[in-house]
Amino acid sequence: xxxxDELAHVLPEGRVFDEPDVVAAYSRDQAAWAPVGRAAxxxxxxxxxxxxxxxxxxxxxxxxxxxRGAGTGxxxxxxxxxxxxxxxxxxxxxxxxxxxxEQLAVVQPGVVNDRLRAAVAEHGLWYPPDPAxxxxxxxxxxxxxxxxxxxxxxxxxxxxxxxxxxxxxxxGELVRVGRRTRKGVAGYDLTAMFxxxxxxxxxxxxxxxxxxxxxxxxxxxxxxxDDLETAGRAVARTAESHLTPAALELVDRYCLRAVxxxxxxxxxxxxxxxxxxxxxxxxxxxxxxxxxxxDAAGATWSTRSTDAEEAEALFAARRLAYPALERLGPVxxxxxxxxxxxxxxxxxxxxxxxKEHGVHxxxxxHAGDGNLHPLIIVPAGDEAxxxxxxxxxxxxxxxxxALGGTVTGxxxxxxxxxxxxxxxxxxDVLALHRDVKRALDPYGILxxxxxx
Amino acid sequence: xxxxDELAHVLPEGRVFDEPDVVAAYSRDQAAWAPVGRAAxxxxxxxxxxxxxxxxxxxxxxxxxxxRGAGTGxxxxxxxxxxxxxxxxxxxxxxxxxxxxEQLAVVQPGVVNDRLRAAVAEHGLWYPPDPAxxxxxxxxxxxxxxxxxxxxxxxxxxxxxxxxxxxxxxxGELVRVGRRTRKGVAGYDLTAMFxxxxxxxxxxxxxxxxxxxxxxxxxxxxxxxDDLETAGRAVARTAESHLTPAALELVDRYCLRAVxxxxxxxxxxxxxxxxxxxxxxxxxxxxxxxxxxxDAAGATWSTRSTDAEEAEALFAARRLAYPALERLGPVxxxxxxxxxxxxxxxxxxxxxxxKEHGVHxxxxxHAGDGNLHPLIIVPAGDEAxxxxxxxxxxxxxxxxxALGGTVTGxxxxxxxxxxxxxxxxxxDVLALHRDVKRALDPYGILxxxxxx
Numbered sequence: 001x002x003x004x005d006e007l008a009h010v011l012p013e014g015r016v017f018d019e020p021d022v023v024a025a026y027s028r029d030q031a032a033w034a035p036v037g038r039a040a041x042x043x044x045x046x047x048x049x050x051x052x053x054x055x056x057x058x059x060x061x062x063x064x065x066x067x068r069g070a071g072t073g074x075x076x077x078x079x080x081x082x083x084x085x086x087x088x089x090x091x092x093x094x095x096x097x098x099x100x101x102e103q104l105a106v107v108q109p110g111v112v113n114d115r116l117r118a119a120v121a122e123h124g125l126w127y128p129p130d131p132a133x134x135x136x137x138x139x140x141x142x143x144x145x146x147x148x149x150x151x152x153x154x155x156x157x158x159x160x161x162x163x164x165x166x167x168x169x170x171x172g173e174l175v176r177v178g179r180r181t182r183k184g185v186a187g188y189d190l191t192a193m194f195x196x197x198x199x200x201x202x203x204x205x206x207x208x209x210x211x212x213x214x215x216x217x218x219x220x221x222x223x224x225x226d227d228l229e230t231a232g233r234a235v236a237r238t239a240e241s242h243l244t245p246a247a248l249e250l251v252d253r254y255c256l257r258a259v260x261x262x263x264x265x266x267x268x269x270x271x272x273x274x275x276x277x278x279x280x281x282x283x284x285x286x287x288x289x290x291x292x293x294x295d296a297a298g299a300t301w302s303t304r305s306t307d308a309e310e311a312e313a314l315f316a317a318r319r320l321a322y323p324a325l326e327r328l329g330p331v332x333x334x335x336x337x338x339x340x341x342x343x344x345x346x347x348x349x350x351x352x353x354x355k356e357h358g359v360h361x362x363x364x365x366h367a368g369d370g371n372l373h374p375l376i377i378v379p380a381g382d383e384a385x386x387x388x389x390x391x392x393x394x395x396x397x398x399x400x401x402a403l404g405g406t407v408t409g410x411x412x413x414x415x416x417x418x419x420x421x422x423x424x425x426x427x428d429v430l431a432l433h434r435d436v437k438r439a440l441d442p443y444g445i446l447x448x449x450x451x452x
Numbered sequence: 453x454x455x456x457d458e459l460a461h462v463l464p465e466g467r468v469f470d471e472p473d474v475v476a477a478y479s480r481d482q483a484a485w486a487p488v489g490r491a492a493x494x495x496x497x498x499x500x501x502x503x504x505x506x507x508x509x510x511x512x513x514x515x516x517x518x519x520r521g522a523g524t525g526x527x528x529x530x531x532x533x534x535x536x537x538x539x540x541x542x543x544x545x546x547x548x549x550x551x552x553x554e555q556l557a558v559v560q561p562g563v564v565n566d567r568l569r570a571a572v573a574e575h576g577l578w579y580p581p582d583p584a585x586x587x588x589x590x591x592x593x594x595x596x597x598x599x600x601x602x603x604x605x606x607x608x609x610x611x612x613x614x615x616x617x618x619x620x621x622x623x624g625e626l627v628r629v630g631r632r633t634r635k636g637v638a639g640y641d642l643t644a645m646f647x648x649x650x651x652x653x654x655x656x657x658x659x660x661x662x663x664x665x666x667x668x669x670x671x672x673x674x675x676x677x678d679d680l681e682t683a684g685r686a687v688a689r690t691a692e693s694h695l696t697p698a699a700l701e702l703v704d705r706y707c708l709r710a711v712x713x714x715x716x717x718x719x720x721x722x723x724x725x726x727x728x729x730x731x732x733x734x735x736x737x738x739x740x741x742x743x744x745x746x747d748a749a750g751a752t753w754s755t756r757s758t759d760a761e762e763a764e765a766l767f768a769a770r771r772l773a774y775p776a777l778e779r780l781g782p783v784x785x786x787x788x789x790x791x792x793x794x795x796x797x798x799x800x801x802x803x804x805x806x807k808e809h810g811v812h813x814x815x816x817x818h819a820g821d822g823n824l825h826p827l828i829i830v831p832a833g834d835e836a837x838x839x840x841x842x843x844x845x846x847x848x849x850x851x852x853x854a855l856g857g858t859v860t861g862x863x864x865x866x867x868x869x870x871x872x873x874x875x876x877x878x879x880d881v882l883a884l885h886r887d888v889k890r891a892l893d894p895y896g897i898l899x900x901x902x903x904x
Contacts (some may be wrong), residue, residue, distance in 0.1 A: 035682075035796060054811070055487070099791075100694075101688065101691045101692045101791075101792065101793040102691070102791050102793060103691070103694070104511070104794060124694055125694070145637065145903030146637045148635055148639075150634060152462055152634075153634070153682075155637060156612075159641065159644075160608075160612070169884065170457050173880055175880045175881050175884065176881065177881060177884070179858055180821070180856055181789040181790060181791060181821075181823075181856075181857050181858055181861070182604075182605070182789065182792065182821035182823055183600055183604060183609060183789050183818075183821050183822075183823050183858075183861040184789055184858035184860055184861060185597065185648050185858075185860050185861065185862055185863070185864050185865070186596045186858045186859055186860050186865060186869065186872070186873045186876050186877060187865065187873055187881070187882075187885055187903065188645050188649055188888060188903075189598075189611065189644045189645050189647065189648055190645070190883055190884060190885075190888070191642065192611075192641045192645065193640050193641050193642070194646050195641065196637050196640070201640070207572070212696075213694035213695075213696060214694070219497055236553065237555045239554070239555070240552070240553045242552075242555070242576055242577070242665035243665075244664075244665060281733075281734060282485055282733065282734050282735055282737075283734055283735070285734075287806065336631060337633040337634065337635050337636055338553050339551075339553075339632060339633060340553065340554060340634065341553040341554060345636070347645055349469055366635075369633075369634035369635050370563055370634055370635075371633075371634070371635050404633075405633050406631055406633050406635075406636040406637075406638045407638055408636070408637050408638050409633070409635040409636060409637065410635055410637055410694070411637070412637050413637070413638060415641065417638065420638070421638045425638060425639055426627075426628075428625055428627045429627050429629055429639070429642075430626065430639075431641075432621065432627065432642060432892065433627070433639055433640055435891040435892060436640060436642070436891055436892070437720055438891065439887040439890065439891035440884065440887060440888070449656075451639065451640075452639070452860055
């Protein structure tokens, strides 16, 4: 029996699709510049057991499996490869359990991040990881890419909140790794390794996440700066002062204008570069210290406030920056992360690359943890500009490595960062990756060609 | 050339020892009940390159390598196996770098935990993981076992603070995994997997740890309870109230008396079971809420204070409990971790097992995260009591698993928890462990027979 027939035979009706337009619609994520293969079949399973069956059949027939959530990734990690089965997990979207006393939740991979956050908030709890895609992206996708977000600077990334996983291995076995307790050292931390492995080591069918109590009221601190370097110096100064803001975001004039042009928010009048800070330690002390750091670094003006609505508007502008820029043309998204003290230097280098390569680069950044998102924008259809943009992209990756940073802080390797990751890790560590990949996916069917 | 000759040939003088009494002195950790093999050679390397040479030679000759730090482990993980080379890393004890702005430190594996804490405190920084062994245990050993401690309930365990490692693999290659930046998703999280792998996947030669700013002043909350179950209910109530104390320790009357008999601190007059809480969120609110939780659960008395000296004395008593009990006879140390709401149930079951098996069980616990340390004490030389103790030990592990917990919260699997871990993880997940072990240690020379 062919694998298609076997899939149709084993799965309930309505799970397997091979109409080309339907399959194509599930064949790519939001990395506009990453190559996309031609998938053979789309499967939309409803249970972990169905996922197991799909992977088992694919393992037997050596057919590639590309798992995906909402497809909001920015590195091409969920892009189809030729002849693959796309495994769309968005339909498995049940919140299976919220345990307020243990401060944990158990969810299926298709649960949307914001939906989980809203559900646990009803119990006075908080799921911190907050990628900008949180209204659409799924916890399964967040776990597969180890998604970050705005609050990481104080609260860490997705991996820090995944206690346990149910996964289907490359051999088609359904297993549970991790735990439900607060601590545990029984065996290797396979959970941490599956998180962020972008579907190359296993397919996630259930996630147990740790929650925090609802946090205290927040204060917002805004600083405006004449240029990127000065704003970068404020970031470095914040780090040197041992402040731990709950958010420290950078938005430059390109982004502010793009948001204004779209939503008419009047943001670009505020300054060339804004730093948006947030604190949530009780009292005003931390916010005041943050404002002082901004001022000492040379802010043209600064303010702090406890007004939640005003804060929401400012952070909404930050979230809107990416879609606002996408309206202007294809965006090549960087995701480098450098030591925080080197944020000003990296911003200067990014500006230099924009000039040298003749491309527009807008900047948003999770500046507080050194995670910069230079956004390279070219006019649609301009092939020469596209080539220049790719050169600028590579030059920025090289600089991040040269400064002791990484080519991807939170978006993942996917297809776009494979060259950069090779340069960053070196051949010896890549060999370890291949050893691990071979051990857990011996037939090489899980998202082949991604990451390694 | 024999591997001994090769070691002597390749390493500088004074590194290789084979006098039986010297080798024996480095052949066991503090797990009094775990079996110990007869090591062939002790090597005390001074550099990562020397470690690499040792592992390379051992890989070539298929000789087992057992790495160790200070030997304060409680599961037999560092115990010699027959014919092995013991690799003692305590001499590699340089603090290589403290970077205050990036809030990280780079240390060799032999650096003692308290020494690192003192060194970073001079820069206004804090290394949170604080196992009770912190005056003696090394960061290398802490990383190898993913050590916990008192502050984990709020601040997490060693793995949460290890950013990167330099390790020697089972093939004798010296590689760097992880990063220096706050975030990073380039490749698999091999760092997290090496942490807690107890020397079975690689030998740690350097550790990059994340630091936090010095924390705010702390408040201490003490509650006394008539019995373990009531104290356990206070723990569950704390969890249900979504409080996040910075420490929540339990000490029972056996431990209090043992400390009194040794240090004459007058602790056992305070109550049958004490809960020692600590808060470090600015303001009194959290401490008051914690005290209210104690009272509501049925504390016979409670108090809260900002007196740092008084607090230090109480937590010192907690740390002294284990050595105080060791004075009374061989101690079989449990390390189960259960969901926090089930702490009272688990404590009741532990008492029942003590009665049923006719053994003394004292209790200390990192109660706030459900991590219990029942300490089974038998008279030295009483073989029948020892057999009864082993039965009680097994029964407690079984109960922890039955309650959805783990057989080891922080001490590691070593030799003592191998059976328990097998039962906890199941054959399918163990098979994944073996796949990973084979991939990273293809000759099976790294601490063989431990963990898996």
